[in-house]
Amino acid sequence: MDYDAFIGEVQNRAQLSSREDAVRATRITLETLSRRIKPGAAENLAAQLPEKIGRHLSKVGTVETFEWNEFVGRVVEKRDYNPEDERGDAVHHSRAVMDVVAEAVTVGVIEELRDQISSADDWNELFVLVDQDEKPSTRSNARGRPNGCPVASTGPPLSGLVPRQAAR
Numbered sequence: 585m586d587y588d589a590f591i592g593e594v595q596n597r598a599q600l601s602s603r604e605d606a607v608r609a610t611r612i613t614l615e616t617l618s619r620r621i622k623p624g625a626a627e628n629l630a631a632q633l634p635e636k637i638g639r640h641l642s643k644v645g646t647v648e649t650f651e652w653n654e655f656v657g658r659v660v661e662k663r664d665y666n667p668e669d670e671r672g673d674a675v676h677h678s679r680a681v682m683d684v685v686a687e688a689v690t691v692g693v694i695e696e697l698r699d700q701i702s703s704a705d706d707w708n709e710l711f712v713l714v715d716q717d718e719k720p721s722t723r724s725n726a727r728g729r730p731n732g733c734p735v736a737s738t739g740p741p742l743s744g745l746v747p748r749q750a751a752r
Contacts, residue, residue: 590637
């Protein structure tokens with residue numbers, strides 16, 4: 585997935601009004617997350633993302649320990665959210681970013697990331713959208729699509745279709 589497609593997907597999934605808002609949501613989410621994961625895991629994740637996005641993961645050398653609620657609080661602090669629903673917006677935007685990240689990288693990288701931050705079940709909140717779209721184990725990325733493949737149709741699943749019989 586290239587940079588423009590990534591940012592476009594974040595804008596769409598987070599329902600942001602501009603690409604600039606999507607860029608900012610992506611930067612804030614990944615920079616905040618990078619403070620929580622080990623540099624090796626951050627490098628592995630960054631290596632599979634477009635360069636302009638991956639660099640947000642490589643700015644931190646010291647790992648901090650903080651839980652999900654503090655992550656959300658840090659995201660809120662870095663972005664000018666509407667005070668009426670700032671935490672809800674921060675959670676929604678961060679989830680949208682991680683949903684796109686999961687589509688762009690391999691399952692192994694997402695699993696490594698989850699292992700890094702799974703000190704409490706609350707961190708599963710970051711992956712709510714990713715988990716909704718889990719596919720069978722034959723997938724090649726965390727969203728069940730070949731790496732870099734654009735978003736699939738949002739229509740109903742095709743599991744009920746019967747293959748056409750070959751002409752005799």
